[in-house]
Amino acid sequence: MSIPANIYKMLEDIVGPEYISDKEYVLAAYRHAGPGGRGQQAGPGAIVLPGSTEEVQAIVKLCNKHNVKYAAIVSLFSVGRIGQPGMVFLNLQRMNRILEINETDRYAVIEPGVRHVQLKPELMKRGLNYPTASVGPGASVLANFITSGDHHMQHGASRVNRYLMATEWVMPNGEILKVGSLGNNAGWFCPDGPGPSLRGLIKGWNGWSGGFGIVTKIAIGLDVWKGPAVMPGEGHSPSYTVRMPPDKHKVYIFKFPTAEKLRDAMLEMGKAEIGNAVLKYFYATECSLTTTSANEFFEVWNSGLYQRELPLALWVYLATASPEEMQYEERVMWDIVKEMDGQPVDESIRKKYDDNIDHMFIIVSFLQRVLRLGGGWAGVKLGGDSVSHMFQVAGAIPEFLNEFIDKKMIIDAPNNWQIIPMEYGHLAHIEMLCFYDVTQPDHPNVMMPLMQRSAETDIKHGFHASTPMASNPAIGPLYSNFNLWVDKIKKAFEPVKEL
Amino acid sequence: MESLKDFLYTMNSCNQCGQCKWVLGPKMRGWKYAEVCPIHLRYGFDAYSGQGLINIAQEILEGRLRYEDGLIQLIYTCLTCGACDVNCKSIRDMEVLDTILALRAKCVEDGQGLTEHMQIARKIEKTHNIYGNPHDKRFNWLPEGKKLSDTSSVAYFAGCAAAYTHPEIAVNTLKILDAAGITYKVLGAEEYCCGAMLWRTGQTEAFKKAAEQNLAVLKKQGIKTLITSCAECYGTFRGGYPRFVDMDVEVLYISEVVTDAIKTGKIKFKKKQNLKVTYHDPCMLGRLSEKYVPWNGKIEAYGVHVPPKPWRRGTNGVYEAPREIIKAIPGVTLVEMVRNAENSFCCGAGGGVPAVLPEFAQWVAAERLDEAGSTGAAALVSACPFCQDSFTNALAANRNKMRYYDLTELVVKAL
Amino acid sequence: MVNPPDVNNTLKNCLNEILKPAQISDQPELIDKYSHDYSFQDKGSPSLVVFPGTKEEVQAIVRIAAETKTPLVPVSSGPPRFHGGTVPEKGGVIVDFSRMNKIRKINTPDRYAWIEPGVTFGELIPELKKQGLKLVAPLLPRANKSVVASRLEREPVIIPKYQYDFIDPLMTLEVVYGTGEEFRTGSASGPGTLETLKADKVNPWGPGSVDYFRFISGAQGTMGLVTWAITKVEVLPALQKLYFIPHKDLTVLTDIMNQLLRRRVVDECLALNNVDLAAMLASSWPDDFKKLKKDLSPWTLILCLAGYKRRPEERIAIMEKYLNEICADFKVKPVNTLPGGAGKEKEILELLSGPCPGETYWKLRYKGACHDIFFLSTLSRAAEFAAVMQKAAAKYRYPREDIGGYIQPMVQGRGCHSEFNLFCDETNQAELDEVKKLFADASEALLKNGAFFTRPYGTWADMVYSRYPEQVEALKKLKGIFDPHNILNPGKLCF
Known part of the structure; x- marks a missing residue:
């Protein structure tokens, strides 16, 4: 269903005729949910490409006035699921400026259309870096910062939540709120205050997925980049190499006899403050990221190498400012590994990182490879708490997973979970990935039941292994009745309906 | 297909x-x-x-x-x-x-x-070239008195663009082949359009006919190796023909011939050029030039292709040969654009677009020239007459002082 | 808003039903202690003080207050207090959390402490030390200062490398909102009850798409009463090495700090001017203070390198190399002896490791009172603001050489707390009046120049909020949700 002609005309007046369409064939790009959610969805009634905050604001006000639903998008992952008849999509990709890179005070100010593949190299040139969510190179940096945020490097940094600084936000009522220091003529460096922090409205563990106004500019905090100024990518698709100076960049992978030893090694590395990245990674996902086709994946996976070497393995990426520091970190690392009875995994697995550190670190160049195995990709847990608690949660995974494996509904990879510590082990994230095949008739019975069984297990044990995404009265009471508060917040900031 | x-x-x-x-x-x-x-x-x-x-x-x-x-x-x-x-x-x-x-x-x-594309198809059918020019003038470019082999199993396929609008490319190609000491022939009156435009615009039946016609000629003339200096022809022979015909002829691009000749010492560059250049990878010579191998298997659970599918991922495009040549010319410095090799940004000439959206095609070319200019190069080198048209039109329209060279021209200048 | 006697009686009766007599007091002497502090805040008139011991009691107090529209002013730290945040503006009941002072848990493997609001720095630091842990603390907190209050108010800590954002190291908390309803933030939220929840409750974010803990932070108790919180703690270094870099040019020192912090070379990292450093170190007054003030450099950068459990010497050696390299770029040399205060090094290390020793808080030693002007900026602008402060002081004939100065990088150097201490004699009304004018004028000048008064106490609230109506509107919407009756510390901020 397209939008009424008068609304279309008013939108067209805001963005110009070149940047609006309600043609069915143009909208076709926004109604395919992709693997796991196959089939055509309703899609929006129109798409607009605003070019400025002012245009976004005018569109939001117009939609409010005429009771038109809208959603902001940039990258399209999962977009097919949110369209509704008569809805307007605002694709913010034209707002794609890097407004400032402050090298001294270490922040960058960006608009929504800036992609990782654009921002990252600009910062590398300046010796800077930022926590880069594992979402693929073409994803919007701003969207990642305000909606999700776990990444492989958070052991030596944090989740992106900590790096989100001041924001410019077009509130649901269409007014602009400058959150943090920006709202006080004090620049972009601080998200909180004055007084109670309105930053709390922008994002919690997750973001609002476009359901609560539109964030049009953000500043993000930057860390130091210890690699070369230019991404050292060579070769041709699909076998690129990215080699870093080996005296300052090294990847190790260790296996441990028990999950407890693995956990303790992770914690001790945190306490020793070594390692740019330390994580227990998904072993089947790793196999998927480092192979170039589904066939190649199964060649490797069916060899049993990964099942033998990686179920309880710790990836350690050391990145230092000098070779001496590298040697120091290596010595400490080995002290810990030996103390915990760890051993290096088969060298053929580790060696891949000499040529392709980007498989896992820097930008996760080939993330979408995980969707190659039949297209089904069920991520469960996705929550966070202490390292110890995350391992406690992992210990109960077989309780709900085995039935899916036994029924051959998912690939037999019971240890395909990751735990990534943050802030040198002060907290951690857990995620479990299950591969299933969307071409199989039973596929609708995989993702949702898996998520549900996982959540039930967590609730049964009192595990905080996920955070409720939306205001759901069924589970809200289990989480401090948060649904009541989020509903109140939404209501308070919603536009006042005109009678 | x-x-x-x-x-x-x-x-x-x-x-x-x-x-x-x-x-x-x-x-x-x-x-x-x-x-x-x-x-x-x-x-x-x-x-x-x-x-x-x-x-x-x-x-x-x-x-x-x-x-x-x-x-x-x-x-x-x-x-x-x-x-x-x-x-x-x-x-x-x-x-x-x-x-x-x-x-x-x-x-x-x-x-x-689209009507415009169908008109081109009709021209091809009638005159065997995309321009509708008389077929008997297809070899007007051939220097008078030029001696060619009658018996060689190696042929140079000029293609419509070199034959009618860029004869210098064809002429330079022959000079290069001569310098490399290769014995070759041309197909003469039997050279017809390769059909690239038909393939890329979806005119499958017409393309199939073109492929069958050309392959029959190659067989008839005993051609085992076909050399081209047009990226469109090259990509079509390698990536398009095997979809319809059993293409058992080796297809070489002129740059591959040159690099071999440099290695064997048959070609030596003597004339210094003093030029900073950047190289544009034509789509059909680069990422789309890998040989198509038909696959008629099944996709089983978890995306497993049975039998394994030979993927064309742009891994083995003709990327290195032109660069090696440019680097071998004394005084020429090669600087790379950001989007190079398999990531090369199109010149705007592909897919039959100039025939229907000439302004857009020009816009694309200008975008690519902006990137070329950002390297600090004084000249843009490429290896496709269609890219050449697109770039030279955009250079003229934008009063851009960057120069354009076809790779063959640069090679001949340095011989 | 001061309650008439009959309301007070009703309130007291209600509270008597839920609290033990020892938990309620209307003793004038006691009440008077809560009615004022060292700030310029006008004296308040609370009518009662209550000392809850449990969350349930806090909830009951809030419900009664909501019913009777009685202001509640939370206090968790002991005196002296400096910023007016706990001085009641509209009367009401002081909710003193000092008796909710349990250290509920100290977790060594995952490095956190679960504490009630009455737990002080003086109590927590030694307890942690026993377990090989260290509390990252503000500079010289009062021994009776509530750790929870400090975290909630986003006080800067002296080891910026452990701070990943401005609210770090506060993790989660339990809060009683102005409706009497309780809420737990982040991974403390659930699933289930506190008794059944197995999580360590250290994930600060959420639940869901809202960061609830941020609304409570910087709120001076106006958004809810916190009944416990979890804070990060760190490992106690096995080895520490102290360095000093004296310099008259603050810009040089902020640049050095920036470089050190971006490479995470140092643990403790702060700059003090001669006045503040002398006030902290002086062992006898006024002679030692005067001598130190004279001998110390205008600014001294204090840095501490640390080595942990494994190979501490090796770590310190590498960090020392980086320190020297960075300093060499600025043509300065870090030294292990305090220039102008030789012999005080061990004392400084102790001062950096615990609460303020002695009976008199260091800020009161010089003239008996102190008014702090503090705000945030980027590190690169700190020196610029110091100049603005100096200029303002000159206007009011406040001796420039008497202004205390403290520069505390935050969030790994991406932000900076600047603080200027105006020491004055409270008994000298003329001096006090001048300082008051200077305080207002300098604050205004700093604000105009882009200083971010992120914790707007007292008169700063009007100064800040009058300029940004959009933020006020948004904050009032939140206030309407979490404290719909405006009973929680009314009159503060923009409420």
């Missing part, structure tokens, strides 16, 4: 990750020149992209989207440059470009092809 329904797996696999629009991580270099898809860069709507065209293809296939003028125009805005395809295939087992080509074939099959 596969029909649209053969690409359902691709259509169902797309998760709209955007990799068809952006360079991959290892190739990231900065804010500028990070986008690989010309139509997405120009028009912004996601329908204008590999992903969008896949979605459109699926809806047309399933009868959910009706043909209308704007839709057909959108489908034919795509330059079929394949940047989306190789970037996608770095990470997924999908056939983005083949889906787009199959979509165009379906349009033609359903009577929705």
Whole structure:
């Protein structure tokens, strides 16, 4: 269903005729949910490409006035699921400026259309870096910062939540709120205050997925980049190499006899403050990221190498400012590994990182490879708490997973979970990935039941292994009745309906 | 050739990750020149992209989207440059470009092809060249008295562009072949258009006829090795013909001949050029030039292709040969553009677009020239007469002082 | 808003039903202690003081207050207090959390402490030390200062490398909102009850798409009463090495700090001017203070390198090399002896490791009172603001050489707390009046120049909020949700 002609005309007046369409064939790009959610969805009634905050604001006000639903998008992952008849999509990709890179005070100010593949190299040139969510190179940096945020490097940094600084936000009522220091003529460096922090409205563990106004500019905090100024990518698709100076960049992978030893090694590395990245990674996902086709994946996976070497393995990426520091970190690392009875995994697995550190670190160049195995990709847990608690949660995974494996509904990879510590082990994230095949008739019975069984297990044990995404009265009471508060917040900031 | 329904797996696999629009991580270099898809860069709507065209293809296939003028125009805005395809295939087992080509074939099959393209097809049928020029003038470029072999199994295939609009490329190619000491012939009156334009615009039946005709000639004349200096011809022989005919002729690009000759010492560059250049990889010589190997297998559970599919991911395009040549010329410095090799940004001449959207084609060329200019190069070198047309038109329109050289011209200047 | 006697009686009766007599007091002497502090805040008139011991009691107090529209002013730290945040503006009941002072848990493997609001720095630091842990603390907190209050008010800590954002190291908390309803933030939220929840409750974010803990932070108790919180703690270094870099040019020192912090070379990292450093170190007054003030450099950068459990010497050696390299770029040399205060090094290390020793808080030693002007900026602008402060002081004939100065980088150097201490004699009304004018004028000048008064106490609230109506509107919407009756510390901020 397209939008009424008068609304279309008013939108067209805001963005110009070149940047609006309600043609069915143009909208076709926004109604395919992709693997796991196959089939055509309703899609929006129109798409607009605003070019400025002012245009976004005018569109939001117009939609409010005429009771038109809208959603902001940039990258399209999962977009097919949110369209509704008569809805307007605002694709913010034209707002794609890097407004400032402050090298001294270490922040960058960006608009929504800036992609990782654009921002990252600009910062590398300046010796800077930022926590880069594992979402693929073409994803919007701003969207990642305000909606999700776990990444492989958070052991030596944090989740992106900590790096989100001041924001410019077009509130649901269409007014602009400058959150943090920006709202006080004090620049972009601080998200909180004055007084109670309105930053709390922008994002919690997750973001609002476009359901609560539109964030049009953000500043993000930057860390130091210890690699070369230019991404050292060579070769041709699909076998690129990215080699870093080996005296300052090294990847190790260790296996441990028990999950407890693995956990303790992770914690001790945190306490020793070594390692740019330390994580227990998904072993089947790793196999998927480092192979170039589904066939190649199964060649490797069916060899049993990964099942033998990686179920309880710790990836350690050391990145230092000098070779001496590298040697120091290596010595400490080995002290810990030996103390915990760890051993290096088969060298053929580790060696891949000499040529392709980007498989896992820097930008996760080939993330979408995980969707190659039949297209089904069920991520469960996705929550966070202490390292110890995350391992406690992992210990109960077989309780709900085995039935899916036994029924051959998912690939037999019971240890395909990751735990990534943050802030040198002060907290951690857990995620479990299950591969299933969307071409199989039973596929609708995989993702949702898996998520549900996982959540039930967590609730049964009192595990905080996920955070409720939306205001759901069924589970809200289990989480401090948060649904009541989020509903109140939404209501308070919603536009006042005109009678 | 596969029909649209053969690409359902691709259509169902797309998760709209955007990799068809952006360079991959290892190739990231900065804010500028990070986008690989010309139509997405120009028009912004996601329908204008590999992903969008896949979605459109699926809806047309399933009868959910009706043909209308704007839709057909959108489908034919795509330059079929394949940047989306190789970037996608770095990470997924999908056939983005083949889906787009199959979509165009379906349009033609359903009577929705564009008049401009059909006119070209008629010219090809009638005069065996894309311009509608008299066939008997196809070899007007051949220097008078030029002696050629009658018996060689090696032939030079000039192609329509070199034959009619860029004779200097054909002439220079012969000089290079002579310098390399290669004995060769030309196909003479039996050289017909390779059919690239027919293939890329979805005129499958006409293309099949062209392929059959040319292959029959090659067989008849005993040709085992075909040398071209046109990227379109090269990519079509290697990537298009095997879809319809048993293409058992080796196809070489002139740059490959030159690099071999440099290695054997037959070609030595003597004349210094004092030039800073950047090289543009033509789509059909680079990422789309890998030989097509038919695959008629099954896609089983978890995406396993049985038997294993020989993927064309742009891995083995002709990337190094032109660069080696340029670097071997004394005084010439090569500087790279951000989007190079399999990430090369289209010149604007692909997919029959100049015939229907000349302004857009020029815009694409200007975007590429902007990138070329950003390298600080004084000249742009490429290896395709269609790229040449696109770039020289845009240079003139924008009063851009950058010079353009076909690779053969640069080689001959340095001999 | 001061309650008439009959309301007070009703209130007291109600509270008597839920609290033990020892938990309620209307003793004038006691009440008077809560009615004022060292700030310029006008004296308040609370009518009662209550000392809850449990969350349930806090909830009951809030419900009664909501019913009777009685202001509640939370206090968790002991005196002296400096910023007016706990001085009642509209009367009401003081909710003193000092008796909710349990250290509920100290977790060594995952490095956190679960504490009630009455737990002080003086109590927590030694307890942690026993377990090989260290509390990252503000500079010289009062021994009776509530750790929870400090975290909630986003006080800067002296080891910026452990701070990943401005609210770090506060993790989660339990809060009683102005409706009497309780809420737990982040991974403390659930699933289930506190008794059944197995999580360590250290994930600060959420639940869901809202960061609830941020609304409570910087709120001076106006958004809810916190009944416990979890804070990060760190490992106690096995080895520490102290360095000093004296310099008259603050810019040089902020640049050095920036470089050190971006490479995470140092643990403790702060700059003090001669006045503040002398006030902290002086062992006898006024002679030692005067001598130190004279001998110390205008600014001294204090840095501490640390080595942990494994190979501490090796770590310190590498960090020392980086320190020297960075300093060499600025043509300065870090030294292990305090220039102008030789012999005080061990004392400084102790001062950096615990609460303020002695009976008199260091800020009161010089003239008996102190008014702090503090705000945030980027590190690169700190020196610029110091100049603005100096200029303002000159206007009011406040001796420039008497202004205390403290520069505390935050969030790994991406932000900076600047603080200027105006020491004055409270008994000298003329001096006090001048300082008051200077305080207002300098604050205004700093604000105009882009200083971010992120914790707007007292008169700063009007100064800040009058300029940004959009933020006020948004904050009032939140206030309407979490404290719909405006009973929680009314009159503060923009409420």
